[in-house]
Amino acid sequence: MKRLTFAIMAVLLSLSCASRVVNPLLxxxxxxxxxxxxxADDPIRIGYTGDRQKNIRFCYNYMECLQTTDGIPLQIISRASVPDPKNEPGNKGPLGFIPRRWGGELWGGILDQYSLIAEGSPDTLSLFFDIYHKEPLLIPIGLEYIAPVKDSTSSE
Structure with missing residues (x-):
């Protein structure tokens, strides 16, 4: 009887500790x-997931939700890697891709720059992303954000 009670308590405790993954795009x-x-001095910091391709896909998903204040969608026309100005010689930031000694986290050193264009406009705009450091996602001034619709049919 004690074993059964202990087993039930262990199962209930493990189920009550389950966490839910929250989509930061919502x-x-x-x-x-x-x-x-x-x-480049104030990039959108999305954080490193351990998979660079996943981070790039996250940047694309984020930009797909952006539009001008007039409701015109943005189209990505190019992507480039640019140096992080915080890692320039003379600044106090670390230089290059040096893993921290015990944490294994990368310090960064490179930003992703995306050039976007609004449909029907000759003007381009650039957005900078830091995929190595994380902060809460924000919407750049002058743009609107349309949150993605949560798919109720997926099992995620």
């Missing part, structure tokens, strides 16, 4: 700084 707030996302 809760995005507007940025307060005009430079957020538009300059």
């Amino acid at each position: 809760d995005v707030k507007p940025a307060q700084k005009a430079s957020y996302g538009y300059t």
